[in-house]
Amino acid sequence: MNPLKNFTIILLCFFSLYSYAEIEQDSIISISGQILQNKSLEPISNATISIKRTRKGTICDSLGVFHLQIQQSDTLIISALGYQPKQWEVPFIFNPDFPPFFTIKLNDISYLLKEIDIYALGTWDEFKEEFLNAEITEKNPINEDIKKQLKPFNTKKPNIVPAQYRPKREGKMGVVDAIFRPTDFLHNKFSKTEKAKKKISKLIREESKTKKINKKFNADIVSDATGLKGEELIKFMEYCGGKISVSEHSSEYEVMKQILDLYKDYTTKEE
Template sequence: MKKSLLLIFFSLLLVTSSFAQTESQEEVQDSSFIVSGKIINPETLKGISFAHVKIHDSYLGIICDSLGFFRLRVNHGQKLKVTALGFQEQIVEITPPTEEDEVFQDILMVRQSYLLEEVDIYSLGSWKDFKENFVNTDVPVEENVASTFDFGNLNLAQKEASTLQRGGFGVNLMDGIDFIKKIRKKRRARNAKPSMADWQLRILQSKFNKKVVAELTHESGLTLEVLMEYINTYSNFTHNTSEMYIGVKVKQLHKRFLEERPQFEKNLTLLDSIGPINNHLRP
C-alpha cells in the first residue's frame, strides 16, 4: 500500500514539473521578438554595406547586406552591438514592439578617424647612419671653366670679328651666319616629322589610288583619269573609311560612270575651260 502511494506521489511530481518546464519554455519563446533595421551613414544617409550586428554580451549576430539592412531575433532587455569599418562601435537599446512581434530601427553610426604615429624613414636604417654617410660623402670637384680660357686669343678674335663687320677684306661674318642658318633650316625641314594631316593623307592614298581603282574597274589610260575625277566628285572618302567600303563605292560609281559618261565628259570639258576641279577628298 505504501509503495503504491509513493509511486502515485512521484508520478504527480513528474507531471507537475513537466508542465512547469513547458510553461517556462512558452514564456521564454513568447518573450522573444524580431528586430530589423538599417545601419546608416549620417553623412550620406545611405546604408553601410556588410556592417556587423550582434546581440551584446553574446556570440549571436548577423552581417548586414549590401544596402545595410539586417533582421535578428532577440529577447526583451537585450541590446545590439553594431560595428563597421571606419565608424565607432555602437551599443543600441532595442525598443520592444507594442502589438506586432517585430520592430524596425534605423541606426545612425558615427565616423571615426584613426591617427597614426609619426614615422621617420631613412635610406640607411637610422638618422645616425644617414648623417654619418652624408658627412663622409666626397663632393665632386667642379672644373674651373675660366682657367682654360686664353684671353689673349679671345681679344684677337673679337678684333677680327669687328673688322669683318665693318666690311674689310675677306668674307662678311653676317653673311656666313646667314648661310649657316639656311643650312640648318634645310636640315630641320628634311628631318621634320610629318604632321597629322600628312599621315592621314598617306593612309587615305594607300586605300584609294589609281592602282586600286584600276584593279577594281579594269580601266586604264584616259578613261581611268576621267573615272578618277568622277569618283572624286561623287565620293567623300577619309582616312577612317574602310577599304571594303571604298571598294564597294568605287564599283557602284564605276557602274554609274559607264551610264553617265558622255554627259560627265561634257561637263568635265566645260569645267576645265573655267578652271581646275578641286579635289574634295579630306585627309
Template sequence: MSVRLKTALLICMASMALVQAKAQVTVTGMVQDENKLVMPGTSVLNKTTGKRNYADAGGFYRIEAHRGDSLVFSFVGYITNTFAVNQSTGTLTRNIVLSKQERFLHGVEVKSQYTPYQLDSMDRRAQFQPWIEAKDIPLAGNSTPEGFGVSFSPITRFSKKEKEKRKFQKIYVQNEREKYIDSRYTPLLVSQVTGLKGDSLLRFMQKVRPQYEILRVQPSEEFIYWIADQYHAWIKKD
C-alpha cells in the first residue's frame, strides 16, 4: 500500500472519529407530575457531562447529550427520574413524569459533621441555586401608569416567568421545612417513644405533626415529651 493511500485512509478514519465525537442529540420534552401538572424549574442534569439546564415556565426542557449519556430530572419533594440517551443524532423527545416522595423517612445514623438533612439540603440548594437566588423583579400591577394606552413593558413581558420563579421559591422553602420536620420526627423515634408500629404508627404520624417554627428551637428532650403527650391525647380520642 502506497504512502499516499495510507495517509488518505488515516485522514478518513480521523475525520470519521471526529464526526462521531462531535455527534450529539438534542433531548427535549415536558416534565409533569402524576396529576399532569407541569413542573417549571425542574433540574435537568446531564450526569455524564456535568451540564445542567432547567424546565421553563411551561415545563419544557432542552439539553444537549451524546448517546449513552445519563440524564437526571430533579424537583424538590419529588423522586428523581433518570434515563439513558439511546440516540446518536437529531432530536430525541422524552416526556418525564415525577412522583412525590413519601413523607416519612427511615431512621438514620449520623456519621459525619453534617446530619443527613443538612447534606441533602446543601445538595438541593446546589441543584436549584439559579432559581433560589434569583432577585425579584417587580410585577406589573396597580403601579402601571394609566392614561397612556397599552404600551410594551419588559416587566409585563416577564411577569409570568417571575411568578413561576416566586412559586418555585415558595415550594422550595416549604419543602425544606417539611424535610427538616421529617429529619427529626422519624418513625424510629416515634415508635420508641409510643410503642406504636405498622399502620397505627403511620396513622398517628399523619394525624399528629409538629410545627416547623416550634421544632426548630425545641431541644430533643422536650420534643420527646411532646410526642409522649400527643400520643396520650391521641389514644383517648382514637
C-alpha cells in the first residue's frame, strides 16, 4: 500500500477528531439560576442539580443559587428534601456568552402521618408525646438517598454575599482557563459588571469580618473585664491596640485572656 496514501488517511482522521473536539468544547455553556418554592417563591437551599446526559452536577448554595456548565440540548434533574423531583429542559439560549439567569420552581411533597387516637380522658402531655413520636412516611423514597448525599454539606457556611452581587467566578483565572474556557476568561477579565461585583463582594466580606471582630473586642467587653471607665478605658484601649491579636476566628476565651494579661501589664506599668 502507498505510504503517502496511509499518511494522508491518518492526517484526515486526526483533523476530523480535532474538529469534533473543538465543536464539543464550543457547545459548552455556563449557566446560572435559582431554585425556588413554587408558591412562596422562597429560595430552596442545598438542592441537587444533575445533568441527565452525564449524571454530573452541582449543589445549590443557601440562597438556592447554582452555576453549571451544560450543552444546549441538556436536561437537568433537580431534587431537594421535601420537594417533588423535576426534569427541566434547558431553553434555547440565543447568546451563549450572556445566558439569562434562570429560575426553576419545585412543588412541595405532602407527608402522611400515622393515625393517632385521641381519648377524652387523656391528658395534653400524653397526646403531645404520642404526636411527637409519630413516624412520618415519605412518599418519595429517593429523598432518603439525597439526605445521604447532602450529609457532608450540612455544615457548609452560607454565602454572606447576596446572589445579585456575586461574581460569576471567584478569584483569578489562569492560563488553563484561557485555553479551555476562553469565553469565561474574557468575561472575567474585561467585563465591567463582573469587576464591579468582585469589588462589592470583597467589601461585603470585609465588613462582615470587621463586625465579627468588633463583637469580640469592644469598649463594653473591656470595661466589664477591667472595670475601667471614661478616659482610663480609652487609654487602656489605645494601649491594647498594637498588642492584642483578634480575628474573626478567635474564641471569646482567647480574647478575654489577652485583655486580662494586657491589663495586668498595664497596671504594673502605671505603678
